[in-house]
Amino acid sequence: xxxxxxxxxxxxxxxxxxxxxxxxKALKYAKEIENDxxxxxxxxxxxxxxxxxxxxxxxxxxxxxxxxxxxGIGGSALGTKMIANCFGEHLKRRLIVLDxxxxxxxxxxxxxxxxxxxxxxxxxxxxxTVEPISLFKxxxxxxxxxLGEVEALKRTVITTDPEKGNLRKLATSFNILTLExxxxxxGRFSVLTPVGIFPLYYAGVDVSSILRGALKQKKxxxxxxxxGSIVDYMFYTxxxxxxxxxxxxxxxxxxxxxxxxxxxxxxxxxVKKNGEEIRIGATGVLAKGVTDQHSQVQLYKEGPxxxxxxxxxxxxxxxxxxxxxxxxxxxFSYLTGKTFGELMFAECEGTIQALENDGRPxxxxxxxxxxxxxxxxxxxxxxxxxxxxxxxxxxxxxxQPGVEEGKTIAKKLLGYx
Amino acid sequence: xxxxxxxxxxxxxxxxxxxxxxxxKALKYAKEIENDxxxxxxxxxxxxxxxxxxxxxxxxxxxxxxxxxxxGIGGSALGTKMIANCFGEHLKRRLIVLDxxxxxxxxxxxxxxxxxxxxxxxxxxxxxTVEPISLFKxxxxxxxxxLGEVEALKRTVITTDPEKGNLRKLATSFNILTLExxxxxxGRFSVLTPVGIFPLYYAGVDVSSILRGALKQKKxxxxxxxxGSIVDYMFYTxxxxxxxxxxxxxxxxxxxxxxxxxxxxxxxxxVKKNGEEIRIGATGVLAKGVTDQHSQVQLYKEGPxxxxxxxxxxxxxxxxxxxxxxxxxxxFSYLTGKTFGELMFAECEGTIQALENDGRPxxxxxxxxxxxxxxxxxxxxxxxxxxxxxxxxxxxxxxQPGVEEGKTIAKKLLGYx
Numbered sequence: 001x002x003x004x005x006x007x008x009x010x011x012x013x014x015x016x017x018x019x020x021x022x023x024x025k026a027l028k029y030a031k032e033i034e035n036d037x038x039x040x041x042x043x044x045x046x047x048x049x050x051x052x053x054x055x056x057x058x059x060x061x062x063x064x065x066x067x068x069x070x071x072g073i074g075g076s077a078l079g080t081k082m083i084a085n086c087f088g089e090h091l092k093r094r095l096i097v098l099d100x101x102x103x104x105x106x107x108x109x110x111x112x113x114x115x116x117x118x119x120x121x122x123x124x125x126x127x128x129t130v131e132p133i134s135l136f137k138x139x140x141x142x143x144x145x146x147l148g149e150v151e152a153l154k155r156t157v158i159t160t161d162p163e164k165g166n167l168r169k170l171a172t173s174f175n176i177l178t179l180e181x182x183x184x185x186x187g188r189f190s191v192l193t194p195v196g197i198f199p200l201y202y203a204g205v206d207v208s209s210i211l212r213g214a215l216k217q218k219k220x221x222x223x224x225x226x227x228g229s230i231v232d233y234m235f236y237t238x239x240x241x242x243x244x245x246x247x248x249x250x251x252x253x254x255x256x257x258x259x260x261x262x263x264x265x266x267x268x269x270x271v272k273k274n275g276e277e278i279r280i281g282a283t284g285v286l287a288k289g290v291t292d293q294h295s296q297v298q299l300y301k302e303g304p305x306x307x308x309x310x311x312x313x314x315x316x317x318x319x320x321x322x323x324x325x326x327x328x329x330x331x332f333s334y335l336t337g338k339t340f341g342e343l344m345f346a347e348c349e350g351t352i353q354a355l356e357n358d359g360r361p362x363x364x365x366x367x368x369x370x371x372x373x374x375x376x377x378x379x380x381x382x383x384x385x386x387x388x389x390x391x392x393x394x395x396x397x398x399x400q401p402g403v404e405e406g407k408t409i410a411k412k413l414l415g416y417x
Numbered sequence: 418x419x420x421x422x423x424x425x426x427x428x429x430x431x432x433x434x435x436x437x438x439x440x441x442k443a444l445k446y447a448k449e450i451e452n453d454x455x456x457x458x459x460x461x462x463x464x465x466x467x468x469x470x471x472x473x474x475x476x477x478x479x480x481x482x483x484x485x486x487x488x489g490i491g492g493s494a495l496g497t498k499m500i501a502n503c504f505g506e507h508l509k510r511r512l513i514v515l516d517x518x519x520x521x522x523x524x525x526x527x528x529x530x531x532x533x534x535x536x537x538x539x540x541x542x543x544x545x546t547v548e549p550i551s552l553f554k555x556x557x558x559x560x561x562x563x564l565g566e567v568e569a570l571k572r573t574v575i576t577t578d579p580e581k582g583n584l585r586k587l588a589t590s591f592n593i594l595t596l597e598x599x600x601x602x603x604g605r606f607s608v609l610t611p612v613g614i615f616p617l618y619y620a621g622v623d624v625s626s627i628l629r630g631a632l633k634q635k636k637x638x639x640x641x642x643x644x645g646s647i648v649d650y651m652f653y654t655x656x657x658x659x660x661x662x663x664x665x666x667x668x669x670x671x672x673x674x675x676x677x678x679x680x681x682x683x684x685x686x687x688v689k690k691n692g693e694e695i696r697i698g699a700t701g702v703l704a705k706g707v708t709d710q711h712s713q714v715q716l717y718k719e720g721p722x723x724x725x726x727x728x729x730x731x732x733x734x735x736x737x738x739x740x741x742x743x744x745x746x747x748x749f750s751y752l753t754g755k756t757f758g759e760l761m762f763a764e765c766e767g768t769i770q771a772l773e774n775d776g777r778p779x780x781x782x783x784x785x786x787x788x789x790x791x792x793x794x795x796x797x798x799x800x801x802x803x804x805x806x807x808x809x810x811x812x813x814x815x816x817q818p819g820v821e822e823g824k825t826i827a828k829k830l831l832g833y834x
Contacts, residue, residue: 074711089525100708101764102667103737103757108506127748131707134739134752134760141740166748173745187711241723242659242700250519261712268716281720283659285702290548291517293823294491294604295678299685301819303698306658320520322551323558328590331544331583334833335551340520343551343831347518350827357822402718405774406710410767414760416751 002374003217003381005224006364009356010231019230022392026226029391030384034218039398040184041383044192045214045376050179053194054201057177061202062154065119067094069109069139070199071132072123074099074265076159078258079191079379080199083210085254086370092204101131106138115146121157121199125181125190127165130411159194186398188262189383192376206372213376221381228363228381229389232267235308235361236282242306243282244296248289248313248348251370256312259382260284266386266397273394280393282308289313290347297351301358309355309362313348314369317341419791420634420798422641423781426773427648436647439809443643446808447801451635456815457601458800461609462631462793467596470611471618474594478619479571482536486526486556487514487616488549489540493576495675496608496796497616500627502671503787509621518548523555532563536572538616542598542607544582547828576611603815605679606800609793623789630793638798645798646806649684652725652778653699659723660699661713665706665730665765668787673729676799677701683803683814690811697810699725706730707764714768718775726772726779730765731786734758 013019034042044050070080077099084095098109120143122136143152153174160167162180171178179194190196192214201207232243243263245256268281287296289311300307320340327333335343352362367374390397430436451459461467487497494516501512515526537560539553560569570591577584579597588595596611607613609631618624649660660680662673685698704713706728717724737757744750752760769779784791807814 073708077708078712099711100667100705101757101760102665103734103761105667106737106757129711130752130760130764131711133749134755134757137739137742137749137752138737138757140742144742166746170743170746170749174743241721248519250517250522257712264713264716264720268713268720270719279719279721281716283700283702283716283720283724285700288517291490291494293820294548295495295674296681296685297823298817298819299681299698299700301822302687302696303681303685303700304658304696307700317520320523320555322554325554325557325561326587326591329583329587332550332554332587334828334831335547335554338551338831340518340523340551340555343518343547344520346827346830347547347823349830350823350825353826354823400715402715403710405718406714406764406767406771408767409770410763411751413763413766414751414755 002368003224003377004366005227006366007231008352008362008364010361010363013234018234022230022233023226026229026388026392027222029388030222030226033384033387033391038184039387040182041189041192042218044185045211045218045380047192048208048211050192050194050197051201051207051211053179054198054207057157057179057198058202060177061119061157065093065117067096067113067118068121068199068202069113069118070095070097070121070123071135071139072097072099072195073129073131074261075187075190076123076125076132076195078254078261079196082191082254082258083196083200083205083375084203086251086375087205087372093202095199095203098135099131101134106135110139110142115143115155119155119157121159122167123159123195124165124167125161125187127160127167130407133166157198159198188265191258191379209372210376210379213373214380216373217377217380221377222384225381225384226388228385229392231308231363232282232389233392240306240308240361241282242285243308243310244285244287244300246287246289246292246309246311246351248311248344249370250288252312253286253288255378256286260286262382262386265400266390267393267395268402269395271395280395289351290344293347293351300360301354305360307360309360311348311352311362311364313345313364313366315366316345419785420641420794421783422644423783424648425769425779425781427778427780430651435651439647439650440643443646443805443809444639446805447639447643450801450804450808455601456804457599458606458609459635461602462628462635462797464609465628467609467611467614468618468624468628470596471615471624474574474596474615475619477594478536478574482510482534484511484513484530484535485538485616485619486530486535487512487538487540488552488556489514489612490516490546490548491678492604492607493540493542493549493612495671495678496613499608499671499675500613500617500622500792501620503668503792504622504789510619512616512620515552516548518551523552527556527559532560532572536574538574538576539584540576540612541582541584542578542604544577544584547824550583574615576615605682608675608796626789627793627796630790631797633790634794634797638794639801642798642801643805645802646809648725648780649699649802649806650809657723657725657778658699659702660725660727661702661704661717663704663706663709663726663728663768665728665761666787667705669729670703670705672795673703677703679799679803682817683807684810684812685819686812688812697812706768707761710764710768717777718771722777724777726777728765728769728779728781730762730781730783732783733762
């Protein structure tokens with residue numbers, strides 16, 4: 001299996017009655033989720049149409065483009081960032097994903113692009129998300145000042161709802177190239193829709209392999225996904241309100257950011273049960289291996305026993321060797337001939353064992369290498385796992401009612417009514 | 418005041434007896450900490466000697482250097498990263514801080530530097546930290562292959578203990594330029610020692626202003642620091658085991674990383690009290706405003722009431738205006754003429770109020786602008802606050818015994834004995 005889940009010293013929980021009862025439930029939920037046509041994400045691995053759409057749009061864009069500026073936020077940005085961070089060094093076009101409205105960053109990005117050689121992809125499912133809309137106004141205006149309105153419009157692609165919203169209206173009025181976000185897929189589950197497929201395809205990522213990996217995982221990985229859901233459920237309900245994602249790969253770090261959005265928005269919910277309001281949701285924390293061993297491990301090891309630890313590592317890689325230098329000193333020579341891959345692996349293993357020795361719950365995902373196919377697997381695995389966990393908690397993993405109030409207050413402060 | 422702490426709807430806790438008792442204690446602890454010569458960090462704002470040392474070393478390095486490669490991890494990297502991220506776009510030399518041993522990253526960095534125009538600063542207080550040592554072997558070898566040993570040695574600066582350790586021995590044997598980490602300052606408190614001062618000075622940061630800001634904060638900011646300590650203490654002991662640092666500024670984001678190391682290693686501890694082992698420590702979580710409103714706020718608002726929220730924002734900035742575009746649509750026109758600074762501010766305020774309306778504890782730091790002086794203030798404020806909080810908990814905020822076991826296991830796995 002390309003992705004291995006190792007329960008390590010927790011392996012014994014699999015034989016408990018509690019686990020077995022949850023497993024039966026979770027298997028049933030997974031089947032329900034995959035058979036429900038109103039839940040879109042499970043059908044995306046078989047959907048090659050969005051790649052064809054991406055190809056069609058790409059052919060209509062001007063020649064000589066070397067940069068795609070993606071304006072989106074949350075689920076409209078994180079999937080693309082995740083994959084771009086894995087493969088960004090070897091792409092045919094530069095992908096810049098701008099998912100904040102910090103004026104310093106806006107200025108800095110505007111200096112890094114040449115409008116003549118850049119296209120804009122503005123993404124908002126609702127068509128009215130304030131951040132991409134305000135960034136779109138800014139960058140469209142910049143392009144218009146540099147190239148004129150006709151050329152600026154030619155360099156624009158809108159990704160939004162097929163029928164509704166301000167961006168859809170705009171696309172129709174100005175005859176702008178558009179792509180559709182399917183109505184049955186929420187933002188955080190949308191990386192395999194045009195939201196992620198178009199920018200990744202246009203930048204040169206092998207998106208077919210991503211879909212192929214997702215499909216393989218869908219066929220082979222249900223047991224792995226539900227095991228993850230059950231571990232989440234058991235440890236959260238058992239009192240661990242923090243889940244640490246400890247990722248031993250710089251290229252996979254943004255996978256962690258993508259996943260923590262999926263996790264937080266899907267599983268952080270209030271529900272009424274027997275007339276009582278219950279608030280649910282572990283808080284995800286991202287840690288970078290080995291770096292955060294020198295930052296957070298003191299707390300993880302000696303601090304309160306309130307955490308579930310989920311480690312990620314790659315199989316040992318042997319391509320970068322630590323060479324001889326200053327080997328007259330034993331503190332230097334013991335590293336000579338080792339690889340950085342072995343060093344990462346040993347440090348990860350040392351950290352895991354140190355936590356386990358203190359009785360902390362640890363599970364480990366191991367992936368053979370970072371390929372588009374494996375990233376497709378990861379995406380599907382964690383989407384399904386999250387959805388099933390939601391069903392175990394008895395909550396709706398697909399809504400996000402808690403984000404509205406802040407938006408409304410902000411709009412009022414900006415004078416919108 | 419350049420940094421304002423606003424307790425917002427928590428203001429009333431200041432009039433409680435509990436707060437007043439803690440305040441008396443905390444004031445006493447702050448005085449003890451500042452008067453104790455074995456605790457080094459409080460004396461760094463007055464210590465200009467390290468700037469002179471940085472100047473001396475800089476003059477001895479070869480001409481034509483445009484990049485400094487810093488090899489350090491944890492406290493030897495995070496302070497420099499914090500300041501470089503604030504001012505990195507306007508420096509006279511590029512600063513690359515490599516604080517991980519991921520082979521993909523090592524390869525990628527080695528492609529980005531030209532040994533002829535680069536110096537290496539390897540930093541390890543103990544002189545035996547495995548990550549900077551292995552990276553040093555790799556990059557020193559690369560430089561030696563490109564330039565010969567003599568030139569490679571000329572481009573090396575070692576920052577380590579004044580007397581002990583492998584790196585100190587090496588510096589003596591090979592006559593390498595060195596800087597000293599004072600023995601009474603721990604890694605996470607060391608940004609104002611040669612650990613941070615040399616790379617920042619050499620890159621062209623105005624380090625004198627950083628020290629001046631730290632000194633002003635030391636003179637004026639004790640009350641602010643202890644208020645922060647007391648809030649930390651009260652909410653952690655009151656059951657909030659998670660502290661969210663919600664930072665509304667991309668340039669300040671790495672301040673959050675620096676602070677969360679300081680926070681975790683200083684305050685995540687086990688202690689014996691009346692023969693019983695107690696484990697202490699809130700878990701810090703970093704959130705980026707406005708981006709994470711679309712990722713984590715659903716959980717923060719509707720999930721469990723287990724968090725203290727600490728917001729950071731800058732005063733409204735008016736330098737980047739949202740221009741007119743597509744203004745026939747009201748959803749676009751209401752933003753026209755607003756600035757991105759106002760938008761950030763409104764979104765921050767909206768998020769804060771939405772959380773407050775749900776009864777979540779929120780405090781807010783506001784800074785007028787990002788300057789070296791203000792960064793000096795921030796550094797001192799949070800160092801003192803953290804130390805005082807440690808004393809309130811009755812723990813030693815200056816040690817980190819919990820990190821050793823994992824290191825030992827990793828070394829064994831690598832064949833060191």
